[in-house]
Amino acid sequence: MGSGVVALLTLSLLLLIATHQAHSAIGVNWGTLSYHKMRPSTVVDLLKANKITKVKLFDSNPDALRALMGTGIQVMISIPNDLLSTFNPDLFVQQNLSRFMGKGGADIRYVAVGNEPFLTSYGGVYQNYVVPAMVNLQQSLVKANLASYVKLVVPCNADAYESNVPSQGTFRPDLMQIMTELASFLNSNGSPFVVNIYPFLSLYQNSDFPQDFAFFEGSSHPVLDGPNVYYNAFDGNFDTLVSALAKIGFGQMPIVIGEIGWPTDGAVGANLTAARVFNQGLINHLLSNKGTPLRPGSPPMDVYLFGLLDEGAKSTLPGNFERHWGIFSFDGQAKYRLNLGNKGGLKNAENVQYLPSRWCVAHPEKDMAQVADEHLRLACSQADCTTLNDGGSCSQLGEKDNISYVFNSYYQLQMQNEKSCDFDGLGMVTFLDPSVGDCRFLVGVTDKDLSSSSAEIMARWDIYHIWIGLVGVWALTRCYILY
Structure with missing residues (x-):
C-alpha cells in the first residue's frame, strides 16, 4: 500500500474520530415520581418514536429495564444515596445488570453511584461512602466480566465547584480531596x-441574574474572563468545571451533562415559550460543535435533558416548578415544538391507557361558598395543584373553575372513584371537558402491565424520593450561579 494511500486513510480515520468526538448525543432523564404512570412499554415506545438513544433512570426498576431490552x-441506572453504605455490590450486579444484559437484553452503559451526593445541604452525610462504593462495585463488575462495558459515574451538582470567572x-475546599480521588478513579x-x-x-x-444570560441567543451582560467572553450561563458553568478539573490534574477528562432543562409551569418564568427557547437553543448549541472557550470544538459527550415526563408526585419544596420539567406531559403528549436533532419534531405517545373521558367539577347549582378549606387542603395535599399558583398555567381561573380544577385533580388521582367527587355534595361528574385555554383539566392514565411486586418497588422508590425532597433546602444548592 502506497504512503499516499496510508496517509489518506489515516486522515480519514482521524476525521471520523474527530467527528465522533465532537457531536453531543442527546438523551433524557426518565423520572417516575408521578401519580399517573404510563406503562413502561408505552414510555419506551415514546423514546423509540422520537429516536432518543440514551436514557437515564433514577433507580434500576425491573419493569423499565425489561421494556428497554x-x-x-x-x-444509565442509579443507586440512591441512602443505599451507598449498605448495598451489596455483587448482588446489585447480579440483580440489576447481569440478568438484564446480554444478547437481546438492555444496553446498560453506566451505573450512577448516588445522585448529587455532595450537595451542600446534605451536610456531608453521603460524602465518605461514594468512592468506597465505587471501588467495591468496580470489583464486582470485574468478576462479572462487565467492567470493560459498564462504567461507573457520580452525577454531581454544580455547587461542587465555585469561582468568580470560569x-x-x-472545587469546594471541603471536596478537594474526594474530588481528586473521584477523578482519579473515573480516569483509571x-x-x-x-x-x-x-x-x-x-x-x-x-x-x-440577567435573564438573557440564561439562554443561548446572546446576552447584553456577558462575562469577561481574560481573552474569553461568555454569553450564556451554560458555557460559563461548564468551563468552570473544566478549570476545576484542570487544577487537580484532569483537565482533559470527558464531561457528561447528567441533567439540564427548563420547567414549563409552576413559577414565574417557567412556561412553554421559555422552555422551548432554552431547550432548542441548548440542542442547537451542542449540535453546532462550537464547544466552549476552554474546549473549542469539543462539546460534552452526552447531554441528558431533564426530563422526559412531568412528575406530579415530586416534592414542591424547591418550588412548584419541580413537577413540570418534562418535554412531554405526564401522558406522553409533547408540550411544544422541539427538534432533538433528528430532523423532526416531537412525536406523542401512542396507545396510552387513559381512564374514561370524564371529569369532576364544582356543581353549577351549588353555592361554592360552602366549600371548606379542608376540602381543598385534602385534595391538594394528595393531588397536584401547582398549576394554580402564581405563574402557573391555571393561575388565571375564576373561583369556580379553580375549585373544579382541585376537585378534578383529586378525582383522577382516585382513579375516578365516584365517591371521590362528592365533596359533601358540592362536586359532580361531567362528560364535557372543562379545560380553559392553556389550563388543562387532566384525565388520568392507568398502568395495567405492572406486576404487583414491581408496583410495590416503584412505590418505595417514590417514597424515598419524596423524603429526599424534604431534606434541607435542596434547590438553594442545586445550581451554581455564575455571574
Missing part, C-alpha cells in the same frame, strides 16, 4: 465526569 437504547474554577476506568447544570435555578434564585 432489545431496543438498543443506551441506559478560568478560576475550583475510562468514565466521564457527570454534572447537572440548571441555568433556570440561577435565574429563579437570584433576581439580579
